[in-house]
Amino acid sequence: MIDLARALRKDISRRSFIKYSATLAAMLGLSDAFVPKIAAAVEGMANGKQPVIWLHGAECTGCTVSFANSHHPGVAELVLDTLSLQYHETLMAASGHVAEKALEEAMTRFKGKYILVVEGAIPVKDDGIYCRIGGKTFKSKVEEAATNAAYVVAVGTCASFGGIPAADPNPTQCKGVADVIGGTVVNIPGCPAHPDWIVGTIVSILLFNKVPELDKHGRPMPFFGKQIHENCPRRGGYEQGRFIKKFGEELPNIEGCMGAKGCRGPITYADCPHRLWNAGTNFCIAASAPCAGCVEPSFPKLPLYEPIEEVAKFIEESEASQDQGSISTFAASLGGAVAGAAAGAGAVYFAGEKAREKEGVE
Amino acid sequence: MAQKIVVDPITRIEGHLAIEVEVEGGVVKDAKCKGTLFRGLEIICQGKDPRDAAVLTSRSCGVCPAEHAHASVQQLDMAFGAEVPDNGRIIRNLVAGSNFIASHILHFYHLTALDYLDIMAIAQYNGADPALLKVRDKVVALVKAGDTAPFTPRYNPDQFSVADPTVVTTAVHHYIQALEMRKKAQEMLAIFGGKMPHHVTYVAGGVTIQPTPDRIAAFRSRLLELIDFINNVYLKDVLYFGTGPLKPLHDMKVGAGCGNFLSYGNFDLGKSGDFNNRFLKAGAIFNGDLTKVNPLDPDKIHEEVKYSWYENTTTGKHPYEGETKPDAKKEGAYSWLKAPRYDGKPMEVGPLARQLVTQEKGFMDLVNKLGAWPSAVARHAARAWECKLIAEAMLKWVGELKPGEPVCNEKPVPEKGRGMGLVEAARGALGHFGVIENYKIRNYQMVVPTTWNCSPADDEGVKGPVEQALIGAPVPDPENPINLVRIVRSFDPCVACAVHLIHPDTNEIKKFRVV
Numbered sequence: 001m002i003d004l005a006r007a008l009r010k011d012i013s014r015r016s017f018i019k020y021s022a023t024l025a026a027m028l029g030l031s032d033a034f035v036p037k038i039a040a041a042v043e044g045m046a047n048g049k050q051p052v053i054w055l056h057g058a059e060c061t062g063c064t065v066s067f068a069n070s071h072h073p074g075v076a077e078l079v080l081d082t083l084s085l086q087y088h089e090t091l092m093a094a095s096g097h098v099a100e101k102a103l104e105e106a107m108t109r110f111k112g113k114y115i116l117v118v119e120g121a122i123p124v125k126d127d128g129i130y131c132r133i134g135g136k137t138f139k140s141k142v143e144e145a146a147t148n149a150a151y152v153v154a155v156g157t158c159a160s161f162g163g164i165p166a167a168d169p170n171p172t173q174c175k176g177v178a179d180v181i182g183g184t185v186v187n188i189p190g191c192p193a194h195p196d197w198i199v200g201t202i203v204s205i206l207l208f209n210k211v212p213e214l215d216k217h218g219r220p221m222p223f224f225g226k227q228i229h230e231n232c233p234r235r236g237g238y239e240q241g242r243f244i245k246k247f248g249e250e251l252p253n254i255e256g257c258m259g260a261k262g263c264r265g266p267i268t269y270a271d272c273p274h275r276l277w278n279a280g281t282n283f284c285i286a287a288s289a290p291c292a293g294c295v296e297p298s299f300p301k302l303p304l305y306e307p308i309e310e311v312a313k314f315i316e317e318s319e320a321s322q323d324q325g326s327i328s329t330f331a332a333s334l335g336g337a338v339a340g341a342a343a344g345a346g347a348v349y350f351a352g353e354k355a356r357e358k359e360g361v362e
Numbered sequence: 363m364a365q366k367i368v369v370d371p372i373t374r375i376e377g378h379l380a381i382e383v384e385v386e387g388g389v390v391k392d393a394k395c396k397g398t399l400f401r402g403l404e405i406i407c408q409g410k411d412p413r414d415a416a417v418l419t420s421r422s423c424g425v426c427p428a429e430h431a432h433a434s435v436q437q438l439d440m441a442f443g444a445e446v447p448d449n450g451r452i453i454r455n456l457v458a459g460s461n462f463i464a465s466h467i468l469h470f471y472h473l474t475a476l477d478y479l480d481i482m483a484i485a486q487y488n489g490a491d492p493a494l495l496k497v498r499d500k501v502v503a504l505v506k507a508g509d510t511a512p513f514t515p516r517y518n519p520d521q522f523s524v525a526d527p528t529v530v531t532t533a534v535h536h537y538i539q540a541l542e543m544r545k546k547a548q549e550m551l552a553i554f555g556g557k558m559p560h561h562v563t564y565v566a567g568g569v570t571i572q573p574t575p576d577r578i579a580a581f582r583s584r585l586l587e588l589i590d591f592i593n594n595v596y597l598k599d600v601l602y603f604g605t606g607p608l609k610p611l612h613d614m615k616v617g618a619g620c621g622n623f624l625s626y627g628n629f630d631l632g633k634s635g636d637f638n639n640r641f642l643k644a645g646a647i648f649n650g651d652l653t654k655v656n657p658l659d660p661d662k663i664h665e666e667v668k669y670s671w672y673e674n675t676t677t678g679k680h681p682y683e684g685e686t687k688p689d690a691k692k693e694g695a696y697s698w699l700k701a702p703r704y705d706g707k708p709m710e711v712g713p714l715a716r717q718l719v720t721q722e723k724g725f726m727d728l729v730n731k732l733g734a735w736p737s738a739v740a741r742h743a744a745r746a747w748e749c750k751l752i753a754e755a756m757l758k759w760v761g762e763l764k765p766g767e768p769v770c771n772e773k774p775v776p777e778k779g780r781g782m783g784l785v786e787a788a789r790g791a792l793g794h795f796g797v798i799e800n801y802k803i804r805n806y807q808m809v810v811p812t813t814w815n816c817s818p819a820d821d822e823g824v825k826g827p828v829e830q831a832l833i834g835a836p837v838p839d840p841e842n843p844i845n846l847v848r849i850v851r852s853f854d855p856c857v858a859c860a861v862h863l864i865h866p867d868t869n870e871i872k873k874f875r876v877v
Contacts, residue, residue, distance in 0.1 A: 058401050059424075060421050060422060060423050060424040060425075060427070060559075061423070061424040061425055062421070062423075062424020062425075062427065062559040062560060063424065064424070065424045065425060065548075065559050066424075066559060068541075068544075068545070069545050069548050069549075069558075071545075074541070074542075074545075075541070090375075123400075123401075126690065129690060130400045130401070131400070163421075164403070164406070164418060164421045165401040165402070165403070165406075165421075167406045167418065168406070169405065169406070170406075171401070171402030171405045171406065172400060172401060172402055174401075191421065191560055192424060192559050192560060246770070246772050247565045247567070247568070247569075247570045247770045247772050248450070248567075248568055248569065248570055248571075248572075248768060248769040248770030248772070250572060277552055277556070277557035277558070278548055278549045278551075278552035278557060278558055279545075279549050281549045281552040281553055281580075282552045282553060282555070282556050282557060283556060283557060284556045284557060284562045286556070287554075287555065287556030287557075287561075287562060287563050287570060287571045288563070288570040288571050288572070289556055289562035289563055289565075289570045289571075292417060292562070294560075300414070300417065300418065302410055302411060302414050303410070303411035303413065303414055304411075304413070304414050304417055305411070305413045305414070305565075306411070
């Protein structure tokens with residue numbers, strides 16, 4: 001495989017060295033704190049890597065797995081070229097007492113300089129006893145580590161807003177990081193967070209020495225500024241009132257909208273339709289599944305497979321204009337706010353199409 | 363005088379796990395497996411739309427989410443009375459297989475290899491292979507640049523560690539390749555899954571996605587690359603280690619365990635959910651008797667809680683009736699894991715259990731040739747062998763997809779019903795049990811692989827499989843308990859889905875650094 005970006009670089013040898021060093025560091029049980037020093041000694045370069053402390057709480061490790069799926073830069077390259085992972089339970093060599101000591105040392109040595117990454121929600125019920133690492137509650141570990149962090153980054157929807165462990169009835173009273181510690185927390189939600197969102201946000205912080213512009217939910221605008229629905233490859237189906245009604249069916253001449261199956265596209269802000277997942281392989285809506293709205297504070301908004309109110313209303317209108325009567329399958333309430341203008345426009349457009357069809361207009 | 367060793371957290375596994383053992387005379391006398399997280403996903407499922415179960419429960423684990431979703435949709439298929447069309451069944455098999463491959467490669471190279479290699483041997487490599495010379499030069503440079511400090515914390519190599527310079531250098535070279543390969547397997551999954559982790563295409567009655575020719579081609583091309591790697595790198599490495607340098611460790615049966623094996627079988631070949639017609643077979647083996655594979659009877663599954671932080675009234679129930687009532691102050695309890703038992707016995711689950719139950723000829727030849735089963739080393743051999751079998755079968759399955767044919771047979775949510783999804787995750791037998799009443803989930807229970815393997819003692823006081831595997835392990839130097847992590851990691855623990863929590867241990871005698 002030809003990697004153009006790599007081929008165009010002038011410093012191939014150093015980069016490949018660093019890639020090897022990263023891999024070897026992980027394998028040799030090197031403390032990551034030491035690796036930049038080694039690299040610096042070997043190459044006579046300044047040690048300018050960003051120390052990172054990565055804590056795991058009420059989570060599933062899915063965001064770490066997603067981070068390891070980073071395509072360009074690859075994870076090994078990333079960890080050494082840009083970041084110095086001081087503490088990360090899944091990747092680090094040390095265990096037990098020594099791992100905990102490494103954490104304390106990193107917090108002291110890089111006081112005020114490290115980025116704290118939190119993966120997983122914080123259970124606060126019963127003083128946080130539902131998640132402990134090395135005998136301490138996760139809540140207390142996050143509070144302590146955040147005190148002297150340069151930046152706090154919540155990776156994944158659990159860390160950002162509570163996510164699935166915080167779903168009703170929230171048995172362990174899970175909360176997002178910002179709700180527990182206050183202050184500025186950069187939220188990179190997603191279930192899991194896309195590796196580009198994680199990497200891009202951190203690199204942005206390093207480049208400009210400040211957090212990127214955030215939306216009202218603390219999410220970086222470059223990744224979370226655009227609505228899924230406005231950029232959806234199935235948008236044409238929506239505009240023409242052509243909906244997928246049964247899982248696994250496809251419409252013959254248009255990509256049918258997933259709205260009738262509960263798609264959260266109209267209330268979800270992320271760049272999935274353009275960025276795609278797993279090295280550009282696919283994304284949820286392209287795989288004929290509804291967007292679950294996994295980057296939103298409301299996730300998981302249940303039931304997931306029933307249309308949201310605005311869409312249910314629109315389906316009803318557009319189907320009525322197709323003289324098909326109302327849809328009996330949707331029990332969604334039709335009250336409340338409706339995306340009136342869009343719905344109206346779509347219905348009008350669709351009615352126009354119908355009329356042209358009837359008149360035999362090409 | 364027994365010496366207590368506590369390792370918390372154990373790293374390079376999935377999830378939060380701790381172990382506590384007592385060593386006397388260089389041998390482990392007692393062992394306890396503990397975990398440190400409780401999220402209550404089963405409680406969250408109650409009262410919800412049954413279709414949401416697969417989305418909620420796939421979040422049990424980010425390493426094997428596809429398997430949780432698989433168990434969940436199979437229990438929905440059953441409760442909804444939905445027959446899955448062939449395309450749907452095959453796509454589910456391909457997604458599951460992709461998850462297995464990614465997980466197995468990651469486990470051997472990135473989580474385990476450190477337990478068996480004397481890394482410093484690389485410096486002595488004096489062959490002529492350019493790729494290996496490159497690896498050597500990097501390591502030498504690292505050593506020269508720093509001092510020995512970066513190589514700690516790390517255990518000292520023992521008599522079982524592999525120290526041949528060429529072998530160790532080659533292993534490091536393969537480790538680097540494997541990083542790319544596990545990522546490729548995740549991409550392969552996303553082709554039919556939408557994204558990974560937490561793919562989105564599984565629904566009751568089948569899948570949402572069409573097997574179009576371009577997707578088939580994209581999948582097949584990645585699969586061929588992975589098969590090449592599995593057959594020519596991964597399996598060869600494992601067999602080389604298992605029959606060569608690590609043979610003595612295997613012969614000593616280090617990490618043998620309880621001798622009972624359980625497999626639910628995986629990869630449906632006929633009717634979806636029929637565990638009697640699967641590529642990897644379902645069944646149970648007791649007391650290491652490989653001549654007798656007992657048919658699987660799900661009624662024999664139940665969970666006990668005497669040593670777990672749950673109310674004692676909830677003990678001994680089948681998962682359909684199972685309850686999750688935490689009691690964090692319970693006297694005598696030491697784990698959030700319940701103790702699942704099959705026919706009253708603790709069962710080892712995972713690749714070794716699956717292979718011994720399936721008894722594929724090539725694998726049984728290996729068993730007969732090597733003897734001394736089970737062991738920690740044997741688990742790695744079974745994992746790699748299985749990876750080859752699955753990957754090659756997937757090549758056949760992807761050819762059986764029929765573009766344009768149905769992928770899903772959607773059914774409405776029933777007013778009431780119940781279902782059971784018994785599948786295998788990379789780490790072992792995984793069961794989801796759901797009961798529907800008034801169109802909603804009344805009860806949902808998951809019995810996950812690591813709960814089987816890392817279970818605490820049961821009501822009779824019989825220890826779980828990992829605890830039994832640790833007991834008797836040689837720890838000649840308590841300062842260097844390398845065999846403990848070899849054993850624990852051979853089970854590929856995945857603790858995020860095995861809900862439990864650790865109590866602060868105030869009377870620790872000794873803490874250890876284990877890498």
